[in-house]
Amino acid sequence: MRLGQTVMPRLYRLILLLLAAMIAAPSIPDAGARLELHAGMLREHPKPEFAPIVERHLEFHDFTYKTVEGTPFDLRGYARGKSVVIVEYFAGWCANSNRNGHIVERLWKEYRERGLGVVGVAEYSDDEELRIHINRIGIDYPVVIETNKQDQRKDSSHYKYRRAVDDKRKWGTPFYVIIDTRDIEAALPNAPIAHRVYTVSGEIVEAEADQFIRQRIPESRRP
Incomplete structure (x- = not known):
């Protein structure tokens, strides 16, 4: 016992x-x-990097990249019939891009039937990083690929445009170029699609972007 x-x-x-x-x-x-x-979470500072919308005189060129599905995408053609087009340069591994992507998706859902176009331009990210980014946010606007390796940073148009507006961040994602389609110029060989655009060197502020879009879509299509 x-x-x-x-x-x-x-x-x-x-x-x-x-x-x-x-x-x-x-x-x-x-x-x-x-x-x-x-x-x-690990490759970019997790704190928000909000930045204002700034009008720029910038030679912004048309592009034809492949979408993540492998189909050609032409910016000029996509802009037809739209009032505003947001070109969102992002990296799938970037915490700031991932956080701000939810704002872009909300703006897209709110205004896509009222004249807003959005295209994401993926930079320095492999297929798996893009898949995670797209699925996490639930992106259903077009996403195209300019670069897929980090050693292509200085070869990208994203880098060129950032440097032109004195964006000194190393990776510089997210970065936005916003086109008021009334500023789109006639298609000429080697000519920019527009000389006047609006840029955001960081995370876009939702309230400011919402007001910007509302001011440029036809009054009859405003919510």
Whole structure:
């Protein structure tokens, strides 16, 4: 009886300790979750980098890139019939791009039937990083790819436009070029699509963007 009385309480304590350890132990994320954490949070400062919409004199050129589905996308053609087009340069691994992408998606849903166009231009991100970014936000506007490797940073048009407006961030995502389509010029060889555009060197402010769009869509189409 003494042996049983000694062993059983110890066994109960051991079982209770094991149960407590199982409850307290954090779950191990799967590979996708680990990539999402790494891609979304570690490569860019997590604090917001809000920036204003600034009118610019900038030679902004038309582009024809492939979408993530592999189909050609032409900016000039996409802009036809629209009042405002937001060109969103982003990186799938950038925390600021991921946070601000939800604002862009809300603006798109609110105004896409009223004259707003949005196109995301992916920079320095591989296929898996893009997949996570698009799925996390639920993006359903067009997304095209200019670059997919980080060593292409200084070769991108994104880098060229940022430098032209004195954006000194290393990676510079997100970065926005906003086109009032009334400023789109006639198509000429090697000529810009517009000389006057609006840029945002950081995260776009939702209230400011909302007001900007409202002022430029036809009054009959305003909410």
